[in-house]
Amino acid sequence: MERTSDTDITVRDVSIEGYAQNILLRTYRLSRARTSLPIVVYFHGGSFTQGSVEDADATARALALHTPAWVVSVDYSLAPAFPFPAAPEDAYLALTWAFANARDNRGDAKRIAVAGHDAGGNLATVVAAMARDRGNVHLVAQIMLAPLLDPSMTRIPTDSTLRSQDQQFKACSRCYRAYLPGALHRLHPYAAPLESSRLRGLPPALIATAHPDILHVEAETYAASLIAAGVPTEVTRHPDTTHDDIATHPKAIADVVNFLQRRLSKVPSLLAM
DSSP: OOOOOTTTEEEEEEEEEOSSSEEEEEEEEETTOOSOEEEEEEEOOSTTTSOOTTTTHHHHHHHHHHTTOEEEEEEOOOTTTSOTTHHHHHHHHHHHHHHHTTGGGTEEEEEEEEEEETHHHHHHHHHHHHHHHHOSOOOSEEEEESOOOOTTOOOOOOOHHHHTOHHHHHHHHHHHHHHOOSGGGGGOTTTOGGGOSOOTTOOOEEEEEESSOTTHHHHHHHHHHHHHTTOOEEEEEETTSOTTTGGGOHHHHHHHHHHHHHHHOSOOOOOOO
């Protein structure tokens, strides 16, 4: 993926009060932008137990540069030290911070999207549901890159080629146990989007998966559920990347940027040259 120079993007760190501890937000903005930008709140991957804004740096820079947008990357709390609901509540607090501070950062609070990879994809759609339910922030788009959506792990395909990825299956199971120690948590719609029966009213979605990846089936099943609920949804599957690498895969990022530009609409002309 194309790299940006330090002068292309202005990066700032902010600490805010989270659900159980203070959390770090890292913001990215195109340095030469002179107008109000749409906002993308981004959640890193790591299966709820690992990862940081450092891991999300390349993706956040690409979205800030090419959308262009004011990107807020979220260092949410991780399990097992901070199990559910710490991560989604942190994610929602980050969204409300971005909304409240949009004007001071030349962001457009009327054009906000959420996006994430892996566990962050789960958080993106969960935060979209929380925003709908709580009514404080209106979102115009949600993006999920190889998301984790099914803590029950019951939608793993029976195809022997995919079943052979036993190591990934076991790793996902361990992470879900750490993140969702209570049995009922695995049915909560803010933890298990695939179990939710209330999908109507969510913002338009883009779901991108890697093939072969044992999680592409649950992602595409969720896409079908969104479509059935009347949510405009686009699905892409990329044969030439992996679950871990899709968040920096040039074609996947190009699809994300295209989707954001269309959904955020009227991306301003901002080159002061």
